[in-house]
Amino acid sequence: MPKFFALVDEHEFIRQLLDPKTRNVAFEKLLRQYQRPLYNHIRNMVLDHDDANDVLQNTFLKVFRYLSGFKGESKLFSWIYRIATNEAISFLNQKSKRNGFTNLEQQAALVANLQTDTWFDGDQVQLKLQKAVSLLPEKQQLVFKMKYFQEMKYEEISEILGTSVGALKASFHHAVKKIESFMTSD
């Protein structure tokens, strides 16, 4: 998670993003610093590299287009992550609908594809973990991925998802129990 802005710096950076004279330079700085963590966030959700690329592109274009509407009520990072999360969810919903699957069936199909995916080099444990996660309810999947894979703090996840820290902790705890049970099974 990019932690490069103190509050004062963030205000100045937002000012630069909103000023037409400095917007493109500031946006390129934002792009370079957020592209990897956002890509990882999106990739964890959509699993496929090409899909993650599409969603990442849409995310940054939306960030650029809606910057002027950013009122600063939340932190910049949580606003950007919220856009990325919603874009990924919309993408997955559309994909499921196109394929005539439920969202969970779609997730299962995506995980099954990982075995032959050029851009996945995980071992059996990593593949089994992906399968275990795909069997969780959608929200629990997201919480687990953000907490375990991306190592985000509960407070950060709370700002992005709009869920209380307590609920997130409970969700993560349940997710871990189910995953551990699945990983232990044959």
Next chain:
Amino acid sequence: MKDFKLDNRPKITPGFTVPEDYFESFSAQLMSQVRAEPKVFPLKTNKKTWFFAAAALLILALTIPAINEFQIADSPSEMAALENYIAYSGITDDQIVELLENEDIEKIKIDYSLDRAEIEDALYSGPSIENYLLN
């Protein structure tokens, strides 16, 4: 697999890889798209302004036929047609009164200041005085 505890193991990464130089080419491509975005010049309007403008237009569109509806008939034949319509439409007196303003009601008020003799005469000449007394 033996008893599996996530906390007791080194972090398991998702296993994803990316093409070489992906992020370099991504940012270059994205910036060229951003520079090609049409420039939007907001006219100091925001969503609220558009919403109120749309609402005003809708109200105007709805009131135009309503204004035509409420044009009062001027000629005697139009008045007669209107009276007949009201009389035979099944609309009740209470419903008509609800549609009138207070000043309209004042205008059609009739002064019923009858004296006692006139009241008695009306009651006794009617066939159903028992109904009034018993009900």
